[in-house]
Amino acid sequence: MxxxxxxxQEKSFYRSSARERAYGIVxxxxxxxxxxxxxxxxxPHLVILGEAVEFDDGIVVGVGKIDKHPVFVxxxxxxxxxxxxxxxxxxxxxxxxxxxxxxxxxxxxxYGTVPEDRKPLVVVSYDSGGVRLHESNAGLxxxxxxxxxxxxLQNKVPNISITGSSxxxxxxxxxxxxxxxxxxxxxxxxxxxxxxxxIQQEVGKDEFDASDRALIWRTMGAxxxxxxxxVDYLLKDTIKEFREKVKExxxxxxxxxxxxxxxxxxxxxxxxxxxxxxxxxxxxxxSKDLWEYYGNENLDELPEMPQEEFLKVAKRRPRRGM
Amino acid sequence: xxLTELNFEFTPKEPKELNDExxxxxxxxxxxxxILIEKGNAYKGKASFHILTTVxxxxxxxxxxxxxxxxxxxxxGVKVSINDNAATPAVVKRRLQQAIENxxxxx
Numbered sequence: 166m167x168x169x170x171x172x173x174q175e176k177s178f179y180r181s182s183a184r185e186r187a188y189g190i191v192x193x194x195x196x197x198x199x200x201x202x203x204x205x206x207x208x209p210h211l212v213i214l215g216e217a218v219e220f221d222d223g224i225v226v227g228v229g230k231i232d233k234h235p236v237f238v239x240x241x242x243x244x245x246x247x248x249x250x251x252x253x254x255x256x257x258x259x260x261x262x263x264x265x266x267x268x269x270x271x272x273x274x275x276y277g278t279v280p281e282d283r284k285p286l287v288v289v290s291y292d293s294g295g296v297r298l299h300e301s302n303a304g305l306x307x308x309x310x311x312x313x314x315x316x317x318l319q320n321k322v323p324n325i326s327i328t329g330s331s332x333x334x335x336x337x338x339x340x341x342x343x344x345x346x347x348x349x350x351x352x353x354x355x356x357x358x359x360x361x362x363x364i365q366q367e368v369g370k371d372e373f374d375a376s377d378r379a380l381i382w383r384t385m386g387a388x389x390x391x392x393x394x395x396v397d398y399l400l401k402d403t404i405k406e407f408r409e410k411v412k413e414x415x416x417x418x419x420x421x422x423x424x425x426x427x428x429x430x431x432x433x434x435x436x437x438x439x440x441x442x443x444x445x446x447x448x449x450x451x452s453k454d455l456w457e458y459y460g461n462e463n464l465d466e467l468p469e470m471p472q473e474e475f476l477k478v479a480k481r482r483p484r485r486g487m
Numbered sequence: 488x489x490l491t492e493l494n495f496e497f498t499p500k501e502p503k504e505l506n507d508e509x510x511x512x513x514x515x516x517x518x519x520x521x522i523l524i525e526k527g528n529a530y531k532g533k534a535s536f537h538i539l540t541t542v543x544x545x546x547x548x549x550x551x552x553x554x555x556x557x558x559x560x561x562x563x564g565v566k567v568s569i570n571d572n573a574a575t576p577a578v579v580k581r582r583l584q585q586a587i588e589n590x591x592x593x594x
Contacts, residue, residue: 166511167589182514202511202523205568212490217541217572219515220523244516 170194174405178329179353181404183225183242186290186330189404190411191229191236198227200257208251210300219245224254226261231408233283234415237265240290243332248293250337251300255307262287262314265322286323286415289345294360295336308337315344319429323347323422325411328354328387329402335360347425348395349410351402352472354387356395361385380451383468388475389452392459392467393440394482397425401472424486436485493538493546497554502532502563503593510590513582520571520579522586527566534562540571552576556583560593 173181173189181189188196200206202220211218223245229236239261241248250258268285279285296304318324326345328334333355334342342348342356350356359367361375374380383389390396400406414422426433449455453464460480461467467475505526513521534557538549556562567583574582587593 166509167507167591202521203509203525205523207570212539215489215541217515218490218539218570219521220568220570242514244514244519 174403174408176404177402178327178351178404178407179331179402181330182244183223183240183290183292184221186404187225187227187229187238187240190238190240190288190290190327190408192231196227196229196238198225199261200226206253208253208297208300210252210303211246214299216246216299222251222254222257223248224257226257228264231286231412231415235268235283235285236411236415237261237268237285237287238290239287241292241330241338243292243294243330246297246299247295248291248332248338249295249297250293250304250307251297252303252307255304255310258289259307259310259314262311262318262324266314266317269318269322281418282416284322284415284419286325286411287318288325288327288411289342290327290330291334291338291342292330292332293334293336293338294332295338305337308341311341312344315341316429319346320419320423323414323417323419325349325414327407328356328396329400329407333357333385343395343427344429346422347397347414348390348427349398349400349407350387350390350396351400351406352387353402354390354396355382355385356387356390357385379468383452386468388468388479389456392456392461392479392481393452394484395427399472399476432485440482490539490541491543493536493540493549495536495538495550495553496533497536497557498533499557499561499563501561503561504564505562505587506591506594508590510586510588512586512589515570515572517572518574518578520569520574520582522582523568524562524586524590525566525568526564528564530564530566532563534565534567536567536569538569538571540569540573542571542573548576549579552579553583556580560584560587562587562593 170193207218223242225240324345326342326348329351364373365375391399510524
C-alpha cells in the first residue's frame with residue numbers, strides 16, 4: 166500500500182480520509198497501523214443486518230513518531246456509517262488510549278521518569294456522529310471505556326483532540342473530544358452533543374432551525390467554539406498545519422498542556438457554570454450575543470471573513486491560567 | 488437480510504503480477520466501495536475475487552465488469568476483497584484501477 170507523505174502535507178485536512186490523516190499527522194514513514202484492512206476485522210453485527218462493512222470498521226489506529234515522541238493516533242472515518250462507534254472500532258479506539266498509558270508506565274518503570282522530549286502522546290482526529298445505533302450497547306460500552314481510559318491518562322499522557330472533518334465530533338464523541346487536553350480545529354471543525362436535526366425534531370423549529378446552516382455553524386462551528394474557548398487553536402486547513410501544531414504541543418511540559426483542559430476539575434466546572442449563568446442572565450438566544458459580550462464587533466462578518474483576519478480581530482472568553 | 492457474498496475467479500490471457508505486497512483504496516460510503524488487493528502464491532496466474540455487497544441480483548454485472556478489467560490489465564496472482572455499498576459499475580472499475588495503482592501497478 167502506498168501513501169505519499171509529502172503530498173499529504175499540503176492536502177486539505179477536511180478532504181483527507183482517516184488513513185491519510187493518520188499517516189500525515191506524524192513524521193514521514195513512521196506510522197504503523199494496528200488492525201488495518203488486511204486484518205479484516207469488521208463488524209459482525211452489520212453483516213447480519215445486511216449493512217455494508219469495512220475492513221478497518223471505519224477507524225484507523227496506530228503508532229507513529231514526532232521527533233522522539235511516540236504518538237498514538239486514532240483517526241475516525243466519517244464516510245463509513247457516520248464514523249459512529251461500534252463494538253470493533255470502539256474497542257480499537259479505547260485500546261489505543263490503554264496502550265498509550267501502558268507505554269507511559271513502561272517508560273516510567275524503566276527510566277524512573279518519563280523524559281519531556283520522549284513523552285508519549287495521543288492524537289485523535291474526530292469525524293463521528295456518536296454511537297453506532299446498529300450495535301448501540303456495544304458502542305456505548307466502548308464510549309465509557311474511552312472515558313475511563315481518558316481519565317487515567319490525565320496529567321500523564323497529553324491527549325490532543327482534532328476536529329476538522331466533514332462530520333465534526335457529535336454525540337458521544339463530542340464528550341470524548343472535549344475531554345482531550347487540547348482541542349485543535351480548522352474552519353470546518355464542529356463540536357456538539359445533539360445534532361441540529363435532532364434538536365429541531367425534539368424541541369421544535371423555534372428552538373433550533375436545522376435548515377439554517379449559518380445558525381448551525383455559528384452555534385456549533387469552530388469559530389464560535391474558538392471565541393468561547395472550547396477550541397484552543399484554530400488552524401489553516403492542511404495536514405501540515407495540524408502536524409506542526411501537534412509537534413509544538415508535544416514539546417510543551419505536561420503541566421502547560423494540562424492548562425488547556427476544558428473539563429475535569431472543580432475549578433473548570435465552576436468556569437463552565439459561569440458561562441451558563443451569563444447565558445441565562447443575558448437571555449442569550451444566539452451565539453452572536455455571547456461574542457458581543459466578550460467584546461467582539463462586526464458580528465455578522467466574523468463567520469465569513471478569512472481565517473487570518475478572524476484570528477486577528479476575534480476576542481476570546483478569558484480562561485483561568487491561560 | 489444478510490449481506491450478499493459473491494466469489495469469482497478469472498484467468499487473464501497475459502497474466503501480470505502486482506508490484507507491491509498489497510494495495511488498498513476506497514471508503515465504504517453510500518455508492519462507493521473498498522478494494523483490498525493482496526498478493527498470494529495460491530493465486531498464481533489468476534485473480535480471485537471475494538465480494539460482500541448490500542445489493543442483490545447483480546451477479547452478472549459484477550462478473551462482466553471485473554472479468555473485462557482482469558482481461559484488459561492482466562491482473563493476476565492476487566486475491567481481491569471487496570466491500571461494496573451499492574457502487575455503480577463505473578465506480579467499481581475506477582476503484583479497481585486505483586487499487587492496482589496503490590499496489591504499485593502491474594509488472
